[in-house]
Amino acid sequence: MTAADVIVIGGGPAGVAAAITCVQGGLGVMLLTDQPEIDLADAETQPPEPLQSLHPGVQTLLQQLQIEGVTAYASKGIYTGIKTGAHVSPLSTVEEETWTGHHIAPRLFSAYTLLKVKEMGVDVRFVSRANEIICSDEAVTGVVLADGTTLGCKYLIDASGRGRFAGRYLKFDEELLSRPLLSWTGISMDEQGEAPDRELALFEPNPYGWTWTAYSSNGYHTQTKLADKSNSYAFAKELSASPQAAKIKAANMQWRVFKPLACPGLLLTGDAAGILDPAAGQGILSGLMSGIMAGETVLSCLANAQLSNWYLSRYDNWFMEQFNHKKDTLTKRYREMGIDVSL
Ligand SMILES: Cc1cc2nc3c(=O)[nH]c(=O)nc-3n(C[C@H](O)[C@H](O)[C@H](O)COP(=O)(O)OP(=O)(O)OC[C@H]3O[C@@H](n4cnc5c(N)ncnc54)[C@H](O)[C@@H]3O)c2cc1C
Incomplete structure (x- = not known):
């Protein structure tokens, strides 16, 4: 039926x-x-x-x-832009306009x-x-x-x-x-004394993959790390180095x-x-x-x-x-x- x-x-x-x-x-x-x-x-x-x-x-x-x-x-x-090293790419493609992502x-x-x-x-x-x-x-x-x-x-x-x-x-x-890729996502509280520009998301490449950091307005930040499978476990350990507010999650990417x-x-x-x-x-x-x-x-x-x-x-x-x-x-x-x- x-x-x-x-x-x-x-x-x-x-x-x-x-x-x-x-x-x-x-x-x-x-x-x-x-x-x-x-x-x-x-x-x-x-x-x-x-x-x-x-x-x-x-x-x-x-x-x-x-x-x-x-x-x-x-x-x-x-967030209004993405920071990689010292370089900031604004989300806006129009000069003098600020675009806001969430x-x-x-x-x-x-x-x-x-x-x-x-x-x-x-x-x-x-x-x-x-x-x-x-x-x-x-x-x-x-x-x-x-x-x-x-x-x-x-x-x-x-x-x-x-x-x-x-x-x-x-x-x-x-x-x-x-090749097989794994992502790992964790959420931690900002460390005391840390004063990041919360309106910039961070994208940090490395030889195995990258880390994305997104700051929320309540003192937490989410980190997503991606690497090929053979390198990803060592990479994921970096997440567990700081206290996590939720279980670290892995995903096949x-x-x-x-x-x-x-x-x-x-x-x-x-x-x-x-x-x-x-x-x-x-x-x-x-x-x-x-x-x-x-x-x-x-x-x-x-x-x-x-x-x-x-x-x-x-x-x-x-x-x-x-x-x-x-x-x-x-x-x-x-x-x-x-x-x-x-x-
Ligand atoms: C770690 C990680 C970080 C990401 N970060 C971003 C980001 O920052 N920005 C962004 O735009 N995208 C991001 N993505 C990608 C984004 O999450 C996905 O592309 C998007 O959610 C895909 O939407 P979807 O509807 O296809 O699938 P999903 O959002 O996965 O929804 C699928 C739904 O189907 C349900 N379901 C599965 N099987 C069954 C079944 N047999 N019967 C009934 N229900 C079922 C699931 O429970 C789920 O609710 C990220 C993904 C991952 C894994």
Whole structure:
């Protein structure tokens, strides 16, 4: 039985953007997330969490999705430029203008956006883990949850992030594009006497990778370190040298992308489609953008079923074009800094 026109797996930036685009286009949408619902009041009282940095360019997309209030809500600090050694690169590309980015708490971002998604009429199912994909006549037609519930749909959008649910389940080819890379994220309190310029984020390259430091306004700073796997454990120890306010988290950041990214009844989007390490920048922005594109593709497919294969391959091409552009730009930057992540 059809549970919704579209089922979206994942409540991160890509899933939220896809769900909103589909519901704005008049479709019945269900969003599955394996995470529990977070009350906005409770979210504020949780212990500090590692922050992620939002470039100001993301605001236009948030406005399009009618969730622009999330930046102020989830912001824990701001930055106007990035400092590497003595050099400062302002975020603004226009002289004499200051652009402000925000260091946001992902848990607050998620709590706020999922509340808005619900208010817009999306059927949000918390603690609902997609476990299996249903196919019939060579098209994806639904999903089975971990508790055995079967849900049918006309289109499934996989936005499961680094879990990469659909691509792995359907055994799509996964192209690996860098050597194994690990990121480590920690959050510590500023040391006494330390007086950093809190409005500058720090990017410090080294022969094995880099460290990114984001200062929040309440005396904490988040550090993310990336290195190839063989060097990363020693590198991570630097984090544990200072007392941590939360558990240090590791993430597999090997560059990779699935082929194909769409087939009848299914689209992969955000990190579930392709991953580059966080130095590519704007992972949240890319997630939102590809979620919108996936949603628009589903709207086109349902409006004109005869052309659906063409729309799906246009989505695949669009994703690969912007993914390859980011990969090439990052490879060039790394080469200039003497960082080699090639296979
Ligand atoms: C250490 C680190 C630092 C980063 N820093 C930045 C930064 O500073 N700025 C920036 O822009 N980006 C940053 N990124 C990248 C950014 O977090 C991602 O690119 C972005 O979150 C991708 O969004 P998404 O919606 O594709 O996936 P996600 O945000 O990962 O969301 C996927 C969701 O799907 C859920 N899910 C997974 N599997 C299932 C399933 N089977 N069933 C149901 N639900 C499921 C997950 O619980 C999760 O909520 C960073 C990433 C890492 C790892």
